[in-house]
Amino acid sequence: KQEVTQIPAALSVPEGENLVLNCSFTDSAIYNLQWFRQDPGKGLTSLLLIQSSQREQTSGRLNASLDKSSGRSTLYIAASQPGDSATYLCAVEGYGGATNKLIFGTGTLLAVQP
Amino acid sequence: DAGVIQSPRHEVTEMGQEVTLRCKPISGHNSLFWYRQTMMRGLELLIYFNNNVPIDDSGMPEDRFSAKMPNASFSTLKIQPSEPRDSAVYFCASSTFGMPQHFGDGTRLSIL
Numbered sequence: 001k002q003e004v005t006q007i008p009a010a011l012s013v014p015e016g017e018n019l020v021l022n023c024s025f026t027d028s029a030i031y032n033l034q035w036f037r038q039d040p041g042k043g044l045t046s047l048l049l050i051q052s053s054q055r056e057q058t059s060g061r062l063n064a065s066l067d068k069s070s071g072r073s074t075l076y077i078a079a080s081q082p083g084d085s086a087t088y089l090c091a092v093e094g095y096g097g098a099t100n101k102l103i104f105g106t107g108t109l110l111a112v113q114p
Numbered sequence: 115d116a117g118v119i120q121s122p123r124h125e126v127t128e129m130g131q132e133v134t135l136r137c138k139p140i141s142g143h144n145s146l147f148w149y150r151q152t153m154m155r156g157l158e159l160l161i162y163f164n165n166n167v168p169i170d171d172s173g174m175p176e177d178r179f180s181a182k183m184p185n186a187s188f189s190t191l192k193i194q195p196s197e198p199r200d201s202a203v204y205f206c207a208s209s210t211f212g213m214p215q216h217f218g219d220g221t222r223l224s225i226l
Contacts, residue, residue: 034214043118043205043217044157089157100145101170102215104157 002027004092006105013080014113021075021108023090028068031093034102035064035075038087047088048075080112116140118218120206126224132194135221138187139208147215148181148191149205157205163189196225 003026036044048057048064056065061078087109091102119138139146147162161171163183183189207215
């Protein structure tokens, strides 16, 4: 059974710092890995989607990497801003009967201090 | 683009009552998902539909939960009878194949 873990559970950094969020998964047979952002009282917003054949994806100040063999992904946020404060979740999608089924980690709560 | 629309945003009701949550997916999306989020268990997939057909309902916790999608623009998640342990935030999401899911803002459900 696929399990997704995120470390740390919470993180507080001063504005301007570069930071890394970690995600690990137990079954490397994944179709893709996705990073989402969740603001308080809101739904999830997709940030980056990495296909299983890819090693990384970039969007603005965000860069996500994927190492399927080791079951790990990282989300790198450059030059953090107070507006980046949110909960960040990673999710993996499997193959076959697991297609379309996202298994989520428990998230990292990020606070960027001005 | 109106996004995924869920109603109501908040629901407070007494144990034993029937609860119906509603979702309007993004036009043109052919997959619809219902999730439940709690502090203890995180975000869990309850059921998903492709082209209005339920594909996998293995995440539905009990027979008290049911979901329907009568057409491409509407879905409901019903709990009958409701129990305090059903209190959670319920999210609906929609997507097209291979693309990220788009989430609604959720329904915060409290069962007293």
